Amino acid sequence: MADHIVFSADKVAVITGAAEGIGRACAARFASRGMHVLMADRRAEKLNEAAIEVRAAAASSAVRINTCVGDVSRLADVEALKALAYQEFGQVDVLMNNAGTSVPTSSWGELDNWRHLIDVNMWGILHGIQTFTQSMIDQGSPAIIVNTGSKQGITNPPGNPAYNASKAAVKAATESLQHDLRNTDNCQVNAHLLVPGYTYTGLTRQRVSEKPAGAWLPEQVTDYMIEHISRGSFYVICPDNEVTSEEDARRVLWGAGDIAHNRPPLSRWQGDYNAAFAQFKPTS
Numbered sequence: 001m002a003d004h005i006v007f008s009a010d011k012v013a014v015i016t017g018a019a020e021g022i023g024r025a026c027a028a029r030f031a032s033r034g035m036h037v038l039m040a041d042r043r044a045e046k047l048n049e050a051a052i053e054v055r056a057a058a059a060s061s062a063v064r065i066n067t068c069v070g071d072v073s074r075l076a077d078v079e080a081l082k083a084l085a086y087q088e089f090g091q092v093d094v095l096m097n098n099a100g101t102s103v104p105t106s107s108w109g110e111l112d113n114w115r116h117l118i119d120v121n122m123w124g125i126l127h128g129i130q131t132f133t134q135s136m137i138d139q140g141s142p143a144i145i146v147n148t149g150s151k152q153g154i155t156n157p158p159g160n161p162a163y164n165a166s167k168a169a170v171k172a173a174t175e176s177l178q179h180d181l182r183n184t185d186n187c188q189v190n191a192h193l194l195v196p197g198y199t200y201t202g203l204t205r206q207r208v209s210e211k212p213a214g215a216w217l218p219e220q221v222t223d224y225m226i227e228h229i230s231r232g233s234f235y236v237i238c239p240d241n242e243v244t245s246e247e248d249a250r251r252v253l254w255g256a257g258d259i260a261h262n263r264p265p266l267s268r269w270q271g272d273y274n275a276a277f278a279q280f281k282p283t284s
């Protein structure tokens with residue numbers, strides 16, 4: 001199957017969180033396909049380093065790589081990013097609202113960390129949607145908005161409730177966005193939810209010093225995303241070297257079953273339910 005037209009030479013991608021990890025890997029892949037890329041991040045030095053690497057990966061010297069330093073949790077910064085994108089390129093074919101972060105939280109306490117995670121992970125993505133969508137529709141050509149969620153926003157494991165809540169909001173907002181776009185007349189913009197599995201990036205390097213066997217590289221996420229968006233998938237749920245797509249589906253269905261079967265929330269991690277989950281085989 002041919003790749004989606006938005007991943008072709010001369011198309012324009014805007015990527016937040018592009019200084020490292022998944023955003024940086026996507027920027028390099030896009031440039032290698034001849035796409036122009038506007039890379040945004042809050043860390044200027046790291047962003048410049050990444051842009052040098054992305055320019056080196058570009059298909060030709062005609063590929064333009066621009067950078068924009070800013071914080072996605074600030075609406076004015078995202079508006080400035082959009083202004084730069086249209087000034088430099090006149091169009092945006094791929095918008096990746098990808099910047100994200102993690103700090104420790106617990107259900108009560110760490111209020112500042114809660115605010116920070118909601119500001120960056122949820123508001124950062126909402127700012128991107130609010131700022132870019134209408135202009136992308138007005139272009140009148142195929143375009144996509146890819147928002148980066150997380151399995152933690154779907155299955156809600158114990159450990160970091162604010163991260164989970166921020167990513168659950170991204171899932172809900174992106175699902176609604178896709179519904180609203182497909183019900184808008186003459187709209188050629190689509191939305192996708194990118195859900196990486198365990199991926200070795202700046203975010204996960206905080207916890208381990210070398211790549212764990214179970215983790216994917218960010219380039220694998222990029223290739224999986226291009227393939228599955230090209231196939232028309234809204235939910236791009238990446239496996240990793242430990243968790244298969246079938247196992248992801250089992251976990252999602254068990255989590256939904258907490259509601260349908262009136263079990264306690266997060267039952268997968270609770271006593272007897274834990275054993276029941278081990279035996280659980282979803283019927284297709």
Ligand SMILES: NC(=O)c1ccc[n+]([C@@H]2O[C@H](COP(=O)([O-])OP(=O)(O)OC[C@H]3O[C@@H](n4cnc5c(N)ncnc54)[C@H](O)[C@@H]3O)[C@@H](O)[C@H]2O)c1
Nearest residue numbers: 017019020021022041042071072099100198199201202203
């Ligand atoms: N790595 C994983 O295992 C994993 C799993 C699921 C989801 N994700 C999500 O993938 C996305 C990319 O993360 P990554 O794993 O590549 O991590 P990363 O830390 O390597 O990259 C994230 C980038 O976002 C930037 N950033 C953070 N806060 C920002 C802000 N307020 N404004 C602008 N830029 C900001 C960082 O500077 C960094 O360059 C995130 O949304 C993350 O939550 C990652």
